[in-house]
Amino acid sequence: MDKNQEIEWLEAQKINISEDLVAAAKQQLEFLAAVDRRRCLYDGPVLERAIHRYKFCWLPLLAKCTESAAVDKPLVVPLDCEWIWHCHRLNPVQYKKDCAEFYGKMLDNKHAVSSLQAKGKSRDQTMDMWTKLFPEEPFDLNFTSTLSEININKDSEDGKNITYDLVSAVKRQSSFYYQVSRPSMHDDRFLVGAAARYKGFLHLIKRNQERSLKQFCVPTYDVDLMWHSHQLHPLSYCKDMVKLLGKVLEHDDTDSDRGKGKKLDTGFTETTKQWEDSYGLRYWRAGAMYKGSLPSPLPLLPDLSKHESGSKWKSRGHKKCVNLPNVMVVEVLMEIVGIRNLPSTKKGNLFVTFSKKQPDMFLDGVSNLTIFSETGQKQVAGFQCEATGHLVLALVSDSTSNLGRTAKTIGTISISLERLLDSDSKLFVDDWFELRSHSGHNDTKPIGIHVAASFTVPIPAPHVLYKAKSNFLSVNTCFFPLPGKVQQFSHWTRFIHDNGNEIISLKMRNSRKELGKDDWKDKREIIGMTKFSRKPQILAKYAENIWSFKDSGFSIDVEKKISQDGHIFEFKGDEQIKLFLGRKLEYEPKNNNKQNDQEFITVVEFSAEHPYGKALALLSLKSGPLRINEDWFALPAMLLAFILSNKFKKEGYTALVSNGESVDMGADRQVSEIKPLNYSYESELGALVTKTSTAMAVENGGGCGSVCSGNCGGCGGGGCRGMAKGSGCGGCGGGGCAGMTKSSGGGCGGSCKGMAKSSGCGGCGGGCGGGVAFLNACGDARAVGPAMVSYEVTTVGA
Known part of the structure; x- marks a missing residue:
C-alpha cells in the first residue's frame, strides 16, 4: 500500500454507517440458522402461507403501531413473517417503494424485535394485538402442518397487495446461509475486517459514480454479509446511502449466471482489479469465498415435530472412547505480489516456494508460486495446514546455462502462524518481508518480497x-x-x-x-x-x-x-x-x-x-x-x-440394499501395511499419478448481489474447477474439484476427478480445502470464489 492507496483506504473508512454492523451480522447469522432449520419456508405451501401472513398481518400491524405509538414495547415479529420481511428488505429500492405506496412511509425495524431475541412482555403484548386484529390467524405458524391444513384466508386481504415477487426473492436468498455458515463468519476479528471492507466496497462505488463509470461491482461474501446487515435497517440504510451517493443503493440479486465471461464473472474481475489498484490490498479473503452449490437434500424428509421442541445440542465428551489427535486446521490463501531490491546479478526466472518448517499432516511438501510483478499473472494458492509452526517462503532463481538448468535459493523468510492467528491479529497479512540471504554476504539493501496471505479461524480437523x-x-x-x-x-x-x-x-x-x-x-x-x-x-x-x-x-x-x-x-x-x-x-x-x-x-x-x-x-x-x-x-x-x-x-x-439388484463390486481390498504420511495406494479415485510440481486452479466467486453504479446484479462465482494438489491434504469431502490428480496420500470424499496430490493425506469438507490449489490469473480474467478473483486456468492432471 503506497501513500496514495493508504489515503484512499482511510478515506473509505470515514464513511458513516449508522448501525453496528458486527452486532447486526451476528444477529442475522443466528436468524438465518433458525430459518434454515425450517426449510419448508424456502418453497411450497408454508412459504405461500408465510407471504400471506407477512403482507396481510405483519405489515398492517407494524404500520398501525408505528402510527399510533400505542405500545411501550417493541413488536415481536413471528419467525415466518420475519423471513419474508428479511427478503423484502434486501431489495431496498423496491421495499421503499412498496412502503411509500401502501403505508405512506418507510416501515423500519426499530419498532420490532426478532422472535429469537424476544422476551416476556414484548411477546405477550404483540400476541394480544395480533389476536385482536386477526382472530382467525394464529400468531405462531405451525411449521409441521400438512398441506391440507395450510389454508390461506382470502377474506383477510385488505387490498394492499404488494406485487413484488416475494416467492422468487425467497428462493434467491435461500442459499445465502450456506455460503456464510462458516466459523470465520462468527469471529469478531473477521467481522470487524468485513465491516471495513464493506466501507471500501462502498467507496469504490462512490468513486465510479464520481467518474461516471458504469462499473459492475461484485462483493465477496464477507462484504455481502455486511451489506445485507445494513439493508435490514431500512431507515439507516436509506439515510446512509443518500448521504454517500445521493440515492438508495440497489441490491438486485436476480443475476446468478456464474459462467466464464458472463456479467458476474467479468464484474468480479474488474472489481478485484479496481480494489487492488485503489487500496493496494488483496480483494480475496480466506473464509469468504464461494463454496459451490448447495448439497442435494436427503431423500428422507425430516419430521420437524420431533425437533421443534428438541433440546439444544449438548457435549458428547463422555462418549469419547478412543484417543484421537486434537489437530486444529486453518485454510490459507496466499499470493506473492512483488519483489524489491533485487540486484542485477540475480538472473533467471524467479519464483517463490512455500512449505511448513515442520511438515504437518496437511502440508508436508513444497509448492511453487509465481511473482505477480515478474510474470504479470496473478496466482493465488489455497491450502490447509495445521494452525501451528512456521510457513517458510524461499525466493528461487531458475536459470539455464551451458552447464544445464540450475535452481538457486536467494533467500528465505519464516512466518509464524501462531502470531498471525492470535487474538490480536487481523487474520491476514499484506506486507513486505525482508529475506534472509543465502548468498553468504549482505547486499547493500536487503531483498524483500511482498506477501499477501489470509487465514480462516482455526477449527478442529476432521x-x-x-x-x-x-x-x-x-x-x-x-x-x-x-x-x-x-x-x-x-x-x-x-x-x-x-x-x-x-x-x-x-x-x-x-x-x-x-x-x-x-x-x-x-x-x-x-x-x-x-x-x-x-x-x-x-x-x-x-x-x-x-x-x-x-x-x-x-x-x-x-x-x-x-x-x-x-x-x-x-x-x-x-x-x-x-x-x-x-x-x-x-x-x-x-x-x-x-x-x-x-x-x-x-x-x-x-x-x-x-x-x-x-x-x-x-x-x-x-x-x-x-x-x-x-x-x-x-x-x-x-x-x-x-x-x-x-x-x-x-x-x-x-x-446392503433391499431391491435385490445384483452388482459385483469386488471384494474388500484392504492394504497390508500403512506407511506414515506418504503412503501411496489405489483409492476410489482411480489410477495414481506420479508427481505434480505446480498446479493451477480457479474458484469462481462473489457475493450475492453485485452493483453497477447503483444497479445491482447477482452472485459472481462458480465451483472449483481444475484444482490441483501439489502437497498436503488429501481429498475433497464434497468439494467441486474436477480436474484433480493424486499421487499419494489420503483419499477423496468428494468427487475429485483427477485430483493432483504429491504427498500427505487429509480431507477437505467441501470447497477447495486440502492440498494446494493455485488460483492463476491474467489481469483480465475471471473472478474466484466468493472472495477471490477468478482467472484463466491451467489444469494439471486428467
Missing part, C-alpha cells in the same frame, strides 16, 4: 483413518504384548490415523459364551485393543441380527434393510442416526460425478440443531479411508466400518 490387515500382532507393533499365544489373535484390522499413528485394532470372533445345543444361535463379538490397553476388550456383540455397541448405547440391525425413505440402516440409541448409500451432504461430489458412489455410506445424524441432517462420517466399503467429523462418534464409526466392510466382503453389494 479425522481420516485407514484400514490395514495384520496377520498377527507382534511386539514390533505399538501395542502391548498379548498374554498367551499370539496366533489366537490373527487377522486383526488396524485403524491408522492420517498422521501415521495406530488408533485401534479390531477382530471379530465367535462368542466364547458356552451355549447348549438347543440355545445355539449365531453369536459374535468384536474385540479391540489400543496401545493403552494390555488385553483385548469386548466392544460390540452380535445376537439375533443385532449388533450392540458396548458403552455407547448404540445398536444396529444390519440385516434389516430400509429403502422406502432413503436410508439403508438405522442406529438405535439416544441420537437419531441413519445410514445412506452414497456420498451425501458435504461429501456429495460437486461435479455430479456419481461414479462408484455406491461404494460409500454416509452416516447422518438428525437433531433439533440439524433436522435435515448432519454428516458424522463417510465409510468406504472398499479400500478408501474412513472420514469422521465428530470425535464422540469415532469408535462407533470404526466399529460400523469394520462390520459393514466385512459384510460387504462376504455377501456383496446386495447385502
Whole structure:
C-alpha cells in the first residue's frame, strides 16, 4: 500500500454507517440458522402461507403501531413473517417503494424485535394485538402442518397487495446461509475486517459514480454479509446511502449466471482489479469465498415435530472412547505480489516456494508460486495446514546455462502462524518481508518480497483413518504384548490415523459364551485393543441380527434393510442416526460425478440443531479411508466400518440394499501395511499419478448481489474447477474439484476427478480445502470464489 492507496483506504473508512454492523451480522447469522432449520419456508405451501401472513398481518400491524405509538414495547415479529420481511428488505429500492405506496412511509425495524431475541412482555403484548386484529390467524405458524391444513384466508386481504415477487426473492436468498455458515463468519476479528471492507466496497462505488463509470461491482461474501446487515435497517440504510451517493443503493440479486465471461464473472474481475489498484490490498479473503452449490437434500424428509421442541445440542465428551489427535486446521490463501531490491546479478526466472518448517499432516511438501510483478499473472494458492509452526517462503532463481538448468535459493523468510492467528491479529497479512540471504554476504539493501496471505479461524480437523490387515500382532507393533499365544489373535484390522499413528485394532470372533445345543444361535463379538490397553476388550456383540455397541448405547440391525425413505440402516440409541448409500451432504461430489458412489455410506445424524441432517462420517466399503467429523462418534464409526466392510466382503453389494439388484463390486481390498504420511495406494479415485510440481486452479466467486453504479446484479462465482494438489491434504469431502490428480496420500470424499496430490493425506469438507490449489490469473480474467478473483486456468492432471 503506497501513500496514495493508504489515503484512499482511510478515506473509505470515514464513511458513516449508522448501525453496528458486527452486532447486526451476528444477529442475522443466528436468524438465518433458525430459518434454515425450517426449510419448508424456502418453497411450497408454508412459504405461500408465510407471504400471506407477512403482507396481510405483519405489515398492517407494524404500520398501525408505528402510527399510533400505542405500545411501550417493541413488536415481536413471528419467525415466518420475519423471513419474508428479511427478503423484502434486501431489495431496498423496491421495499421503499412498496412502503411509500401502501403505508405512506418507510416501515423500519426499530419498532420490532426478532422472535429469537424476544422476551416476556414484548411477546405477550404483540400476541394480544395480533389476536385482536386477526382472530382467525394464529400468531405462531405451525411449521409441521400438512398441506391440507395450510389454508390461506382470502377474506383477510385488505387490498394492499404488494406485487413484488416475494416467492422468487425467497428462493434467491435461500442459499445465502450456506455460503456464510462458516466459523470465520462468527469471529469478531473477521467481522470487524468485513465491516471495513464493506466501507471500501462502498467507496469504490462512490468513486465510479464520481467518474461516471458504469462499473459492475461484485462483493465477496464477507462484504455481502455486511451489506445485507445494513439493508435490514431500512431507515439507516436509506439515510446512509443518500448521504454517500445521493440515492438508495440497489441490491438486485436476480443475476446468478456464474459462467466464464458472463456479467458476474467479468464484474468480479474488474472489481478485484479496481480494489487492488485503489487500496493496494488483496480483494480475496480466506473464509469468504464461494463454496459451490448447495448439497442435494436427503431423500428422507425430516419430521420437524420431533425437533421443534428438541433440546439444544449438548457435549458428547463422555462418549469419547478412543484417543484421537486434537489437530486444529486453518485454510490459507496466499499470493506473492512483488519483489524489491533485487540486484542485477540475480538472473533467471524467479519464483517463490512455500512449505511448513515442520511438515504437518496437511502440508508436508513444497509448492511453487509465481511473482505477480515478474510474470504479470496473478496466482493465488489455497491450502490447509495445521494452525501451528512456521510457513517458510524461499525466493528461487531458475536459470539455464551451458552447464544445464540450475535452481538457486536467494533467500528465505519464516512466518509464524501462531502470531498471525492470535487474538490480536487481523487474520491476514499484506506486507513486505525482508529475506534472509543465502548468498553468504549482505547486499547493500536487503531483498524483500511482498506477501499477501489470509487465514480462516482455526477449527478442529476432521479425522481420516485407514484400514490395514495384520496377520498377527507382534511386539514390533505399538501395542502391548498379548498374554498367551499370539496366533489366537490373527487377522486383526488396524485403524491408522492420517498422521501415521495406530488408533485401534479390531477382530471379530465367535462368542466364547458356552451355549447348549438347543440355545445355539449365531453369536459374535468384536474385540479391540489400543496401545493403552494390555488385553483385548469386548466392544460390540452380535445376537439375533443385532449388533450392540458396548458403552455407547448404540445398536444396529444390519440385516434389516430400509429403502422406502432413503436410508439403508438405522442406529438405535439416544441420537437419531441413519445410514445412506452414497456420498451425501458435504461429501456429495460437486461435479455430479456419481461414479462408484455406491461404494460409500454416509452416516447422518438428525437433531433439533440439524433436522435435515448432519454428516458424522463417510465409510468406504472398499479400500478408501474412513472420514469422521465428530470425535464422540469415532469408535462407533470404526466399529460400523469394520462390520459393514466385512459384510460387504462376504455377501456383496446386495447385502446392503433391499431391491435385490445384483452388482459385483469386488471384494474388500484392504492394504497390508500403512506407511506414515506418504503412503501411496489405489483409492476410489482411480489410477495414481506420479508427481505434480505446480498446479493451477480457479474458484469462481462473489457475493450475492453485485452493483453497477447503483444497479445491482447477482452472485459472481462458480465451483472449483481444475484444482490441483501439489502437497498436503488429501481429498475433497464434497468439494467441486474436477480436474484433480493424486499421487499419494489420503483419499477423496468428494468427487475429485483427477485430483493432483504429491504427498500427505487429509480431507477437505467441501470447497477447495486440502492440498494446494493455485488460483492463476491474467489481469483480465475471471473472478474466484466468493472472495477471490477468478482467472484463466491451467489444469494439471486428467
